[in-house]
Structure formats: C-alpha cells, structure tokens
Amino acid sequence: MNNPLIADMLKHVKLTPAEIDLVTACWTEKILGKGDYLLRNGDICRTDNFVLAGALKAFYINGDTGKEEILYFAIDLWWATDIDSFRKQQSSIYNIQALVTTRLLQINHISFEEMLKQVPALERYFRIILEGYTASLQRRIILNKVYDAEQRYVDFLARYPQLAAQVPLYLIASYLDMSAEFLSRIRKKQDIS
Amino acid sequence: MNNPLIADMLKHVKLTPAEIDLVTACWTEKILGKGDYLLRNGDICRTDNFVLAGALKAFYINGDTGKEEILYFAIDLWWATDIDSFRKQQSSIYNIQALVTTRLLQINHISFEEMLKQVPALERYFRIILEGYTASLQRRIILNKVYDAEQRYVDFLARYPQLAAQVPLYLIASYLDMSAEFLSRIRKKQDIS
DNA sequence: CGCGACGTTGATTTGCCTCAACGATTGTGG
DNA sequence: CCACAATCGTTGAGGCAAATCAACGTCGCG
Numbered sequence: 001m002n003n004p005l006i007a008d009m010l011k012h013v014k015l016t017p018a019e020i021d022l023v024t025a026c027w028t029e030k031i032l033g034k035g036d037y038l039l040r041n042g043d044i045c046r047t048d049n050f051v052l053a054g055a056l057k058a059f060y061i062n063g064d065t066g067k068e069e070i071l072y073f074a075i076d077l078w079w080a081t082d083i084d085s086f087r088k089q090q091s092s093i094y095n096i097q098a099l100v101t102t103r104l105l106q107i108n109h110i111s112f113e114e115m116l117k118q119v120p121a122l123e124r125y126f127r128i129i130l131e132g133y134t135a136s137l138q139r140r141i142i143l144n145k146v147y148d149a150e151q152r153y154v155d156f157l158a159r160y161p162q163l164a165a166q167v168p169l170y171l172i173a174s175y176l177d178m179s180a181e182f183l184s185r186i187r188k189k190q191d192i193s
Numbered sequence: 194m195n196n197p198l199i200a201d202m203l204k205h206v207k208l209t210p211a212e213i214d215l216v217t218a219c220w221t222e223k224i225l226g227k228g229d230y231l232l233r234n235g236d237i238c239r240t241d242n243f244v245l246a247g248a249l250k251a252f253y254i255n256g257d258t259g260k261e262e263i264l265y266f267a268i269d270l271w272w273a274t275d276i277d278s279f280r281k282q283q284s285s286i287y288n289i290q291a292l293v294t295t296r297l298l299q300i301n302h303i304s305f306e307e308m309l310k311q312v313p314a315l316e317r318y319f320r321i322i323l324e325g326y327t328a329s330l331q332r333r334i335i336l337n338k339v340y341d342a343e344q345r346y347v348d349f350l351a352r353y354p355q356l357a358a359q360v361p362l363y364l365i366a367s368y369l370d371m372s373a374e375f376l377s378r379i380r381k382k383q384d385i386s
Numbered sequence: 387c388g389c390g391a392c393g394t395t396g397a398t399t400t401g402c403c404t405c406a407a408c409g410a411t412t413g414t415g416g
Numbered sequence: 417c418c419a420c421a422a423t424c425g426t427t428g429a430g431g432c433a434a435a436t437c438a439a440c441g442t443c444g445c446g
Contacts, residue, residue, distance in 0.1 A: 060335045060338075060339065062338075062339050063339075064339075069335060069338045069339060071331060071334065071335060083324050083327055083328055083331075084324075084325075084328035084331075087321075087324050116317070120313050120316070120317075123313070123316035123317040123320050124309070124313075124316040126320050127316050127319050127320040127323060128280075130320060130323035130324060130327055131276050131277075131280050131323060132277075133327060134276055134323055134326060134327055134330065135276055135277035137327065137330040137331065137334065138264060138276075138277075138330065140334065141264065141330065141333065141334065141337075142253045142262060142264060144334075144337065144370070145253075145255075145262045145367075145370060146253065146255050146256075146257075146262060148433075148434095149433080149434070168391085168392065168393090169392080169393065170391095170392070170393075174338075177337070177338060178434070178435090179434070179435055179436075180392090180393075180394095181393090181394075181395080181434090181435080181436085181437095182433090182434055182435075183393095184393060184394050184395080185394085185395085185434095187393095187394095188394080188395090341401075341402095342401080342402070361423085361424065361425090362424075362425065363423095363424070363425075371402075371403090372402070372403055372404080373424090373425075373426095374402090374403080374404085374405095374425090374426075374427080375401085375402055375403070376425095377425060377426050377427080378402095378426085378427085380425095380426095381426080381427090
C-alpha cells in the first residue's frame with residue numbers, strides 16, 4: 001500500500017481489500033506545473049482533489065481592487081476542492097492554482113457519487129474529514145476576532161510551520177487578513193526581541 | 194410525520210419506516226428557558242442538538258476583554274453543537290446559550306455513534322449537512338475580507354432576514370465583526386438614503 | 387545582464403474602536 | 417400599578433491598528 005489517500009481513509013474507516021481496489025481505481029493522478037490552475041472562477045469544479053505532494057492556493061478575486069484574497073492553502077495530504085461548486089456542479093467563485101509543481105489524485109463528480117454508492121463507508125470518512133475542517137474554519141473565524149495581526153501570525157507559525165516554510169509572505173499575509181507591508185513590520189519588530 | 198428532524202433527513206437520504214422509528218427513538222426533546230446554557234466553555238459537549246423552535250447564540254469569551262464574540266446563531270431547524278468537542282468528547286472553548294425559550298432535539302454521543310452504526314445512511318446525511326455548512330463558513334471568511342462593515346450588514350439582512358428580526362443588534366454586530374456603536378451609525382446613515 | 391517576483395521601509399490616511407454618557411423600553415418586585 | 421433597574425440602542429469625542437501609496441532594495445532565473 002503506497003497510496004496516501006487510501007492510507008488516510010484507513011485511519012478513519014475500515015475497508016476490505018476489494019473495496020480498496022475499487023476505490024483506488026476511481027482516482028487518477030495529475031500533475032500541475034507551477035502557476036497552473038486547478039480551478040478558475042466561473043468554471044465548475046469538476047473533480048475532488050487530494051494533494052499528494054506540492055502546494056496550492058485557493059483564492060477569491062476582489063471585484064473592487066482586483067486583488068487575490070487567500071481562502072486556504074493545500075499541501076501534501078490535504079484536499080483542494082471548491083466543495084460547493086463540486087457538490088452542486090455549479091460555477092465556482094474561487095480559483096485554485098499551483099504554487100509549485102504539484103501531484104494530485106482526482107475523481108470526477110459522477111465517479112465520486114458512484115464510489116460512495118459502492119463503498120458507503122466512505123460517507124463516514126468524508127463526514128469525519130468535514131467535521132475536522134469545520135472545526136478549523138470556526139477557530140479561524142474566532143481567532144480573527146480575538147487576535148490582533150501579530151498574534152495571528154505567531155499562531156500561524158506555530159500551527160502550520162510547513163506552510164510558513166514554503167508559501168511567500170505576501171500570500172500568508174492575505175490568508176491572515178493583513179497587508180503584506182504590515183506583516184513585514186511585524187517580522188521586523190520580532191527580530192529585535 | 195411531524196418530526197422536523199426526520200423531515201430534514203428525508204430531504205437528503207432515504208430511510209425505511211423501521212429506520213425512521215429507530216432514529217426517532219434516539220432523540221429526546223428538551224426545553225431551554227431564556228438565558229439557559231446548552232454548553233459552557235470548559236465543559237464537554239455531550240449532545241448533538243437540533244433546534245426545533247427558538248434561538249441560540251454560540252460564542253467565545255475573549256480572554257483579554259471578557260467580551261462575547263459570536264460564532265453563530267441557531268434558530269428553527271438548524272444545528273447548535275460544538276462539533277469538535279462533541280466528536281472528541283473533549284472540553285469546549287465555546288458557550289451556547291438560549292436567547293429565547295428554545296425547544297431542542299438531543300442525542301448523546303454514544304447513542305449518536307450507535308445510531309450511525311444502525312442507520313449508515315445518516316453518515317451521508319451528516320456529510321451533506323457539513324458540506325453546506327463548510328461552504329457557508331468559507332463564504333463568511335471571504336466576505337469578511339472583501340466587504341466593509343456596511344456591506345457585511347446589508348448582506349446579512351438579505352441572507353438571514355429571520356435572524357435579523359429576532360436577534361438584538363449588538364449580537365449581530367459581534368457576529369459581523371464590528372462594534373455595536375459602529376453598526377448603529379451604519380443604520381443611521383441608511384435611514385437617510 | 388535585465389526583468390519580474392518578492393520583501394522592506396517611510397509617510398500618510400482611514401475605517402473602525404473605545405470610552406463615556408444618555409434615551410428608550412421592558413419587565414419586575416415591592 | 418408604579419418605581420426602578422436592566423437591557424438595548426444611540427450619539428459624540430478622541431484615538432489607534434492597520435491600510436494605502438510610493439519608492440526602493442534584492443534575489444533568482446530566463
């Protein structure tokens with residue numbers, strides 16, 4: 001077993017060898033070059049995507065300023081899908097783009113539904129994944145209320161050191177709801193102490 | 194069939210009459226008076242809660258200022274549970290309190306797991322519910338980046354008119370990440386135009 | 387080498403907060 | 417049934433965290 005997605009599923013649900021084969025066959029590998037788009041706003045998110053290796057950014061384009069607002073990053077062993085667009089097969093308001101060369105596993109919407117029908121245990125798997133993600137989104141909303149810019153940055157460094165290491169600062173700033181300039185000043189201040 | 198929870202489940206999954214009976218039996222009704230707590234921070238969220246009628250607020254207490262920061266509201270036919278505390282049966286950082294007299298359906302954690310084992314279709318139901326909630330949390334994060342305070346309030350009024358009608362303004366202000374005073378000024382300004 | 391992507395720095399501005407005080411309602415106990 | 421206290425919303429004055437704008441280094445890469 002060298003499929004990281006199956007490994008992740010097995011952390012949360014039991015699958016028979018036959019089910020593992022069936023699930024494995026549903027997914028296909030794809031490689032994105034740096035700068036390639038996985039999803040553009042206005043398009044339908046046609047696949048559910050699991051990152052094997054690399055880094056992606058999901059962002060919203062601010063209609064007034066034209067600037068990117070980072071919704072999330074996705075690196076190894078995490079998901080990068082516009083859930084709402086994928087589930088309804090409606091056009092998306094987000095963009096997903098590769099920050100570096102990135103390997104993915106993909107499944108299209110029809111296969112996804114069929115896979116869930118064949119292997120109902122995966123309903124449980126995705127429920128559990130979503131529970132964890134929901135909790136992290138709620139925490140992010142609260143931290144944005146309670147913490148100031150510096151505290152958010154410190155918390156980010158502690159919580160996501162791998163992300164901090166491979167994502168440019170101006171994108172981290174956007175994720176953390178502050179300007180790149182202000183993040184720079186925070187970092188300068190911390191140098192001294 | 195006069196159980197709103199079962200009705201909601203049937204919108205998303207099929208259940209046999211036997212399953213409906215089984216599920217129905219798992220939940221018990223509870224009534225909270227105005228001001229009663231469903232959950233206090235530090236306690237474990239022992240039940241999953243579905244609101245039949247009434248209104249609740251979920252909030253975080255800011256350690257520095259001592260003020261409540263609204264995480265969400267829950268009114269008729271919506272959920273009010275600290276997902277993270279419930280799933281791990283660990284202590285919660287949030288509080289949930291009744292704004293008015295509120296009727297709930299509740300299920301404890303052991304029964305919840307047992308119910309899912311007996312009726313696997315509910316794994317799908319909760320997955321679908323969480324997908325929708327995840328999408329709304331992501332949208333909330335993006336709107337907080339892109340919209341200014343007035344735009345957030347206008348959007349809130351359009352999106353949740355029922356909430357706007359029954360929740361005091363100072364709590365709406367907290368939910369929308371602005372001070373009660375500033376929301377008051379926004380409303381005054383809108384009177385004129 | 388030259389260009390684009392990224393980070394930094396300074397000067398200035400601003401959206402929103404904080405604090406404090408004051409109506410307007412509501413409900414509640416004497 | 418009224419007095420009085422909460423609770424909620426509003427208003428004014430002053431202040432600050434962070435944004436914006438502009439300019440300038442610096443590094444990696446075609």
